[in-house]
Amino acid sequence: MTSSPARTASESRPPITPQAAAQVLRDVRASAPLVQCLTNIVVANFTANVLLAAGAAPAMVDSPEEAGILAGVASAVLINLGTLTTAQEAGMRVAVAAADDAGVPWVLDPVAIGALPMRTKLAGDLAEQRPRVIRGNASEIAAIVGGMGGRGVDSTATPDDAAGAAAEVARRFGTVAAVSGALDLLTDGRRTVRIAAGNALLTKVTGVGCSLGALIAACSAVTDDALLASAAATSLVCVAGDVAAARTVGLGSFAVALLDAISTLDADAAAAAVVGA
Amino acid sequence: MTSSPARTASESRPPITPQAAAQVLRDVRASAPLVQCLTNIVVANFTANVLLAAGAAPAMVDSPEEAGILAGVASAVLINLGTLTTAQEAGMRVAVAAADDAGVPWVLDPVAIGALPMRTKLAGDLAEQRPRVIRGNASEIAAIVGGMGGRGVDSTATPDDAAGAAAEVARRFGTVAAVSGALDLLTDGRRTVRIAAGNALLTKVTGVGCSLGALIAACSAVTDDALLASAAATSLVCVAGDVAAARTVGLGSFAVALLDAISTLDADAAAAAVVGA
Amino acid sequence: MTSSPARTASESRPPITPQAAAQVLRDVRASAPLVQCLTNIVVANFTANVLLAAGAAPAMVDSPEEAGILAGVASAVLINLGTLTTAQEAGMRVAVAAADDAGVPWVLDPVAIGALPMRTKLAGDLAEQRPRVIRGNASEIAAIVGGMGGRGVDSTATPDDAAGAAAEVARRFGTVAAVSGALDLLTDGRRTVRIAAGNALLTKVTGVGCSLGALIAACSAVTDDALLASAAATSLVCVAGDVAAARTVGLGSFAVALLDAISTLDADAAAAAVVGA
Numbered sequence: 005m006t007s008s009p010a011r012t013a014s015e016s017r018p019p020i021t022p023q024a025a026a027q028v029l030r031d032v033r034a035s036a037p038l039v040q041c042l043t044n045i046v047v048a049n050f051t052a053n054v055l056l057a058a059g060a061a062p063a064m065v066d067s068p069e070e071a072g073i074l075a076g077v078a079s080a081v082l083i084n085l086g087t088l089t090t091a092q093e094a095g096m097r098v099a100v101a102a103a104d105d106a107g108v109p110w111v112l113d114p115v116a117i118g119a120l121p122m123r124t125k126l127a128g129d130l131a132e133q134r135p136r137v138i139r140g141n142a143s144e145i146a147a148i149v150g151g152m153g154g155r156g157v158d159s160t161a162t163p164d165d166a167a168g169a170a171a172e173v174a175r176r177f178g179t180v181a182a183v184s185g186a187l188d189l190l191t192d193g194r195r196t197v198r199i200a201a202g203n204a205l206l207t208k209v210t211g212v213g214c215s216l217g218a219l220i221a222a223c224s225a226v227t228d229d230a231l232l233a234s235a236a237a238t239s240l241v242c243v244a245g246d247v248a249a250a251r252t253v254g255l256g257s258f259a260v261a262l263l264d265a266i267s268t269l270d271a272d273a274a275a276a277a278v279v280g281a
Numbered sequence: 282m283t284s285s286p287a288r289t290a291s292e293s294r295p296p297i298t299p300q301a302a303a304q305v306l307r308d309v310r311a312s313a314p315l316v317q318c319l320t321n322i323v324v325a326n327f328t329a330n331v332l333l334a335a336g337a338a339p340a341m342v343d344s345p346e347e348a349g350i351l352a353g354v355a356s357a358v359l360i361n362l363g364t365l366t367t368a369q370e371a372g373m374r375v376a377v378a379a380a381d382d383a384g385v386p387w388v389l390d391p392v393a394i395g396a397l398p399m400r401t402k403l404a405g406d407l408a409e410q411r412p413r414v415i416r417g418n419a420s421e422i423a424a425i426v427g428g429m430g431g432r433g434v435d436s437t438a439t440p441d442d443a444a445g446a447a448a449e450v451a452r453r454f455g456t457v458a459a460v461s462g463a464l465d466l467l468t469d470g471r472r473t474v475r476i477a478a479g480n481a482l483l484t485k486v487t488g489v490g491c492s493l494g495a496l497i498a499a500c501s502a503v504t505d506d507a508l509l510a511s512a513a514a515t516s517l518v519c520v521a522g523d524v525a526a527a528r529t530v531g532l533g534s535f536a537v538a539l540l541d542a543i544s545t546l547d548a549d550a551a552a553a554a555v556v557g558a
Numbered sequence: 559m560t561s562s563p564a565r566t567a568s569e570s571r572p573p574i575t576p577q578a579a580a581q582v583l584r585d586v587r588a589s590a591p592l593v594q595c596l597t598n599i600v601v602a603n604f605t606a607n608v609l610l611a612a613g614a615a616p617a618m619v620d621s622p623e624e625a626g627i628l629a630g631v632a633s634a635v636l637i638n639l640g641t642l643t644t645a646q647e648a649g650m651r652v653a654v655a656a657a658d659d660a661g662v663p664w665v666l667d668p669v670a671i672g673a674l675p676m677r678t679k680l681a682g683d684l685a686e687q688r689p690r691v692i693r694g695n696a697s698e699i700a701a702i703v704g705g706m707g708g709r710g711v712d713s714t715a716t717p718d719d720a721a722g723a724a725a726e727v728a729r730r731f732g733t734v735a736a737v738s739g740a741l742d743l744l745t746d747g748r749r750t751v752r753i754a755a756g757n758a759l760l761t762k763v764t765g766v767g768c769s770l771g772a773l774i775a776a777c778s779a780v781t782d783d784a785l786l787a788s789a790a791a792t793s794l795v796c797v798a799g800d801v802a803a804a805r806t807v808g809l810g811s812f813a814v815a816l817l818d819a820i821s822t823l824d825a826d827a828a829a830a831a832v833v834g835a
Contacts, residue, residue, distance in 0.1 A: 046602045048323045051486035062487065064323045065764045067366050069399045077396070087602075089621050089645065091366065119631070122623045162521045182590065208821075210606035255611045256817025263533025267485075297586070318573050325600040329764035334809045339764065341600045355604065502779045540810025544762075 025275035027238035033059035037079030037225035042066035044086025047211030054215035057267035060222035069203035072098035081110035086125040109136040109224040113217035118147035136230040141185040142166035180230040194281030202242030239277040294557035302513035304554035310336035314356030314502035319343035321363025324488030331492035334544035337499035349375035356502035358387035360401040386413040386501040390494035395424035398432040413507040457507040472558030479519035516554040570682035574703040579790035579795035579829035587613035591633030598640025611821035614776035618731030626652035633779035635664035654698035663690040663778040667771035670734040672701035693771040695739040696720035734784040749835030756796035795833040
């Protein structure tokens with residue numbers, strides 16, 4: 005609540021509210037956006053099922069020969085570096101170029117960058133090309149701007165580290181930085197959203213974070229406000245995680261209950277954890 | 282019930298009955314056919330589990346170096362174009378040649394052809410090489426003969442479109458066209474089978490259609506009548522889908538219940554939805 | 559109970575007891591070892607979830623460009639040949655070299671060797687490079703030393719065949735041979751462990767054996783005694799399988815219950831099936 009230039013800039017966007025996020029989730033169900041995922045082999049199946057559960061339509065096309073053709077007509081594109089290969093890198097570069105040409109929003113998930121040079125270099129290149137959102141754990145977001153890397157897919161950054169890094173990523177690249185994991189913090193460099201839900205089990209099922217990146221892409225297909233899209237998707241996953249945790253015997257049944265919750269939660273309930281900017 | 286030439290031709294095959302289809306499902310359980318799947322990374326796990334649940338033995342070998350060796354000794358082969366790469370295309374061509382040399386039945390699933398040229402070209406080439414069955418949604422079956430493509434893996438064709446396209450595919454390529462999805466329609470160009478079961482949840486779990494292609498391959502290993510094989514596999518999945526839907530909280534538990542049902546359904550119950558030619 | 563040199567050698571190792579195995583499982587939970595998996599596309603997701611359920615941290619990095627970098631800092635490495643490609647083979651050779659340089663333990667799972675020359679050759683080469691453990695079904699273990707191959711991923715060897723082949727593999731390569739499947743038999747060529755648990759459903763869910771290889775790698779990160787690591791991991795999976803079987807409707811719910819059990823079993827209960835050397 006200041007009169008700084010930052011406030012003026014943020015006022016060019018409507019506030020991020022649970023109601024607005026719920027509308028995004030309803031719009032995804034109503035329009036079934038086609039989300040092209042160039043993602044890793046570990047989570048492709050789970051990601052597709054999460055997208056279907058949220059009402060979107062997944063298409064996992066990542067070859068250099070085909071990725072650009074689809075990206076030009078998709079509703080949104082996800083670029084996830086989890087099991088990067090040289091062929092997939094070529095596909096990603098083609099897809100991003102085609103998405104940009106066609107005005108299709110795309111999301112970058114720089115999995116496990118920092119320690120691994122090939123994907124770190126690619127993430128840096130892609131960040132310069134204006135992804136609508138960059139989603140990662142705190143270490144990955146920090147690594148995008150040269151911060152310390154994590155240990156593979158784990159995050160070792162503190163919340164304060166994360167907030168600073170997220171703001172820097174958002175400002176430098178003109179994007180939304182969506183930090184998820186132990187901490188959920190979303191910012192476009194001016195406005196910041198937190199999510200008042202979520203639990204540690206979400207970090208113990210492979211693909212939850214990666215699927216969140218895909219959901220953010222799906223939500224980006226129905227709103228130009230990338231922070232709102234990120235908030236809606238993150239709240240959905242975190243609230244679903246809380247619902248699932250209450251019905252869970254162990255990690256197997258948690259993953260099943262998570263998909264159940266994503267597919268059945270009322271949009272207002274799913275978006276209720278958004279604590280707006 | 283006409284005296285047309287078509288009828289005479291169809292009489293060279295026994296009628297497609299629930300009883301005959303049930304025997305196919307029993308024969309799969311008894312002989313555990315080895316089904317080599319050259320398939321996409323999204324559904325490989327689910328497909329393997331569906332095959333195991335039905336009593337078959339999956340083997341996902343698709344490299345150009347190894348695919349042909351296995352295809353020559355497999356019980357059946359599935360070619361699914363869902364995440365086609367140039368290396369996989371080479372593996373597919375080798376596998377089909379080896380399967381043909383050895384008399385091993387193979388099934389083509391032309392996922393998302395139409396919009397994507399590389400896979401559309403390959404599907405056209407492979408269709409000319411006499412797959413025992415071509416399985417797809419209505420748009421994919423239409424696209425094999427130059428019809429409109431779908432939106433990725435979705436089908437946008439009507440039932441009437443589908444019936445015409447299926448008949449054309451079956452006649453032109455001397456194969457069975459197995460349309461599944463919102464509509465289940467199987468034809469060898471003379472006889473037509475429909476399935477009196479199935480529900481929309483089956484289209485909301487990734488890999489159900491792709492796994493059906495693998496099951497058709499498994500069934501093709503135990504009968505020379507490809508329409509009967511297609512009918513048995515499709516009825517199994519659709520009936521299992523109905524059983525699962527009755528026990529389902531959401532899409533996560535539906536997928537689990539579907540595998541449960543495939544693995545536990547009595548063959549007669551599983552085949553009961555066949556409405557014969 | 560002889561006074562042969564073999565006995566003297568085995569006495570340089572503590573006995574394999576349920577108590578020692580339970581401590582290994584507790585140490586995995588306490589230290590969350592980073593297990594790099596170069597594995598097949600069919601089981602990558604399930605393997606990651608099994609590792610998470612046991613308290614380890616999975617990282618599926620297998621490209622030639624990145625595999626060696628991670629292997630040098632991982633806690634353990636799994637090499638699984640299930641869907642071998644030429645690129646992955648290059649990644650595996652780099653990873654093994656880096657793991658050896660850094661003293662990182664690695665485990666070889668020679669899936670479906672015997673019938674398929676490319677992977678059989680690679681398995682032979684890698685076996686010479688001193689994997690801490692070679693895990694496979696009886697046919698795969700036999701094929702490592704030139705025995706008969708199986709039918710894809712199935713085992714056709716008898717228990718007596720398996721015991722002889724396992725002892726030969728262990729002695730020739732100075733490793734632990736871990737035979738799992740219908741038979742669970744673990745040996746370092748001097749000591750032999752059996753597992754008094756497990757059931758046939760474990761062979762009907764894809765990826766259980768492959769995930770066991772990853773768990774053996776995780777356990778190898780916390781003990782130098784590779785036979786103890788193998789015993790702890792195998793007992794965990796087999797006991798979890800028995801727990802899961804008691805709660806199972808069919809193969810879908812069995813896989814879910816298996817993950818539930820792996821994530822919730824007390825270490826002493828999980829290790830209780832170890833019948834020590």
